[in-house]
Amino acid sequence: MGTNPVTWLGSPVFPKAARAALADTQLRRNLRKATHTIRDKRSKAVAELPDWEELRQAGEAIKDDVLSNLDTYLERIEAAVTARGGVVHWARDAREANEIVLRLAREAGTDEVVKVKSMATAEIGLNEALEAGGIRAVETDLAELIVQLGHDRPSHILVPAIHRNRAEIREIFRREMAEKPASDEPRDLAEAARRHLRRKFLSARVAVSGANFGVADTGSIVVVESEGNGRMCLTLPEVLITVMGIEKLVPSWQDLEVFLQLLPRSSTAERMNPYTSVWTGVTPGDGPQQFHLVLLDNGRTDALADQVGRQALRCIRCSACLNVCPVYERTGGQAYGSVYPGPIGAILSPQLVNDMHDKQAASLPYASSLCGACYEVCPVRINIPEVLVHLRAEAVEAKGRTPESVGMAALSWIFADARRYENAQKVGSLARHLAPSGRISSLPWPGSKWTSARDVPAPPAESFRMWWRRNRG
Amino acid sequence: MADARSVVLGRIRAALADRPAAREIPRSYDTSRPLGDLVELAAERIADYRAEVHRAAVDDVPATISRLLAERGARRMVGPVDLPASWQVDGAEWLSDSPTLSIDQLDGADGVLTGCAVAIAETGTIVLDGGVAQGRRALTLVPDYHLCVVRSDQIVGIVPEALARLEPTRPLTFISGPSATSDIELDRVEGVHGPRTLHVIIAT
Structure with a gap:
């Protein structure tokens, strides 16, 4: 089977496209004006x-x-x-x-x-x-x-x-x-x-x-x-x-x-x-x-076969979810590399492509902060955050053994035992020495994957569990 | 090779292998609503979309048509074949759609006069169904001016009441104001490809 033209050939993965779009101040101004106008009007029409x-x-x-x-x-x-x-x-x-x-x-x-x-x-x-x-x-x-x-x-x-x-x-x-x-x-x-x-x-x-x-x-x-x-x-x-x-x-x-x-x-x-x-x-x-x-x-029909993802097929293409989305408002639609942008695009396009080895399509479920505004306005109640998380799991699975999946596996091992959890917190608090200002803006690999797009607050010197034991225990 | 039809239907049946259970459709939404005086509301809502609304007693409809056409300077008016004779007022030349008017004849006319099938007060919508005094769809599309007469008994409150009165296999056109676009900065502008001016006479 050939590629599905629902995503545009040669489009970069979402984070890369988003970074380019964010630098376009004219685009951001145009989008902000338009999405805010329509948001207010929609609330009135619905009320x-x-x-x-x-x-x-x-x-x-x-x-x-x-x-x-x-x-x-x-x-x-x-x-x-x-x-x-x-x-x-x-x-x-x-x-x-x-x-x-x-x-x-x-x-x-x-x-x-x-x-x-x-x-x-x-x-x-x-x-x-x-x-x-x-x-x-x-x-x-x-x-x-x-x-x-x-x-x-x-x-x-x-x-x-x-x-x-x-x-x-x-x-x-x-x-x-x-x-x-x-x-x-x-x-x-x-x-x-x-x-x-x-x-x-x-x-x-x-x-x-x-x-x-x-x-x-x-x-x-x-x-x-x-x-x-x-x-x-x-x-x-x-x-x-x-x-x-x-x-x-x-x-x-x-x-x-x-x-x-x-x-x-x-x-x-x-x-x-x-x-x-x-x-x-x-x-x-x-x-x-x-x-x-x-x-x-x-x-x-591929989307229909997915018991969680099939709800995306309820979509009536109203675009209310785009207009309220904080991510869409900032990146615009072209960053999604598909005719279906925004929250609905982030769940519909990857399902229509149906190939989580396609890096661009697999990056779309991450184009969200999971704030849930899209679900609230959806006229057919598509639980977009639920499908996003579901597709992220599929994207991770498709990647096989990666630092992320190894990390997730390690985390679940740590979370499963109280002592392992406390020890991990002690080790983590050492990271505060990286950031005298209280913010960490660049971590060594694999943490660099996180800090390339955002800062991390420096961890406190002691965990809540340690503090509780010292003061109230 | 199997044909596309059986492949697609086969894919659907395979995809639904989990047999999602059918649910009762919750229809607790309103199928009518107390909206007060429907003529009043229809007039207000139609006008809200920048259509001009005039009210007239049934016997005064021809005089109102005369006045509106004169004010606009509309002389060549298109009318469906069964347009009431009393509406074809003096002062305008009436082009009847029999024999069928060409697109150029429609484009050359100053306007079109029709009745309607149903009007929805809450949304300010007029529905044409090709029935009495409405004609085929092109008549109300190509001329730049549409004058529409709505009888008060044709006005319903909300959308479900209107659909219940309509026959879906007829060609239907729902009209809410003159043609418009919000495509530039999501700012609404009236007047694109459809008639740029819509006048409505509510006959009471």
Whole structure:
């Protein structure tokens, strides 16, 4: 099996990438402003609903039900879509999904497709695959357009260009657009994007989208968006190709009443996003008259096999966990080396790659301080810290016998016996002689692995146990 | 070589070898909520998204349409084939979608007038389902101005009540304000690709 494009080839391990990102003060300013704005808005939007916790509980349970019966629900949506005139395709991995989309686009006789923002197609590297096959993929979401025109990589699930401020965006548009934006006011930048894409929308023959939800019972597909670029792509072309991860299902139409409340308030912090489109197969006389649904595995079944890790598949890609994460706020998304950054990326990407010998992927579960803010905001209650710790254990195991695993084994031997523990503390307190100031900023190996990223407080002269015995014993 | 479909389904069955037990879905969230005067709330919430809201008695709807189109200077208006005749007021040329209007004709129009299927007061959302006085989806997408008439009996309180009224296999569009983006510094700006102006008449 080849490498999974969910992580970017040649990306450094997280600590190395993070160090580089931390040195970029512009990036940190942009991120701080954006994440703090959205954090406050989200709290307000969520506080408006008296039954928010009940909705989260329901969201969690519905998604767990989907995962527990995934085969049944997939067969059901396949039957429903087919019955309504759609064509369903199955893809084991990124390569297979890309081949299907490329073939369908060629059959439609086009050399250009318009795209609705979609994490699934970003994950499989669809644009690059189409390009290699001679078909241009035009991103139509404003943030995706900024990333595409800037020859850049995304850094956020919802707002892939969150690392760019208005002045930088104006520069990119000035360089790449025929009609330059009037100023760096967001209104003028949005206007420039409208003019740039209008003709393409009105003349496109093939569109490619992802899906926020697929309703197993009815075969209905749901796309949630803001700008109307989604509606353009989903309505005007003759052919619509939707790539959907196999976990994106909900069992019934009624279940959407939960997610259409959880998602907008968690992601853009709105009561409802401006536009939500729902379509089922083909509707004669309204919208694309050819509809293809590509069901994508690409590592999802590997994650499903992990009894602790599978909860990551509940994710509805709202990105609330990114916005509250102290690590993400400082490093930005690109340091994670994947289209899925932040806390959810740290547990999802390594599971989709499913190879803990891949050093970059194996470094992602460490991109967290385990503060738990991500778990608190997650609309489907994914216990991200639990999965992080679980994956760290797997990463350590995959490394075999290393200083870390030997150290962990030695520690458990020391902790198992009170006398051994006290003796170890006495030896440890000698280390205070390394640090007259009370902080140790560089330890000899293997301690240097710890102090390369942080200081260690110097240990006290005597342990609590010694002090207790001397004073109270 | 096995086909992708059976491979993926086989992987799923193998992955679920531990047979995780099905749980009862806890549905203790609200399926309705006392929200007071729904017309009042809908008007407030729709306006919150920078859509302009006008209230009119049912008999005054045509006059309100006339006034709004005149104020905007909208002369070429698109209407679905079954748009009520009384809404097709004088002073504007009405382009009916029969025979089917081309994309360029839609793009050349000054606006579109429709009814709706359902409106959700709490979220300020209007839902179109291609039913009476709504037409196909392109009609409310390409013109830059959308004028929508909502009857007070079409307004429900919260999202679950709206979904219960809708038929999922119809093409549905949920609209909350004019098109918008938060993609630049997470700052909301109205007006991107969809209609940049949304006016709503609530008929009471």
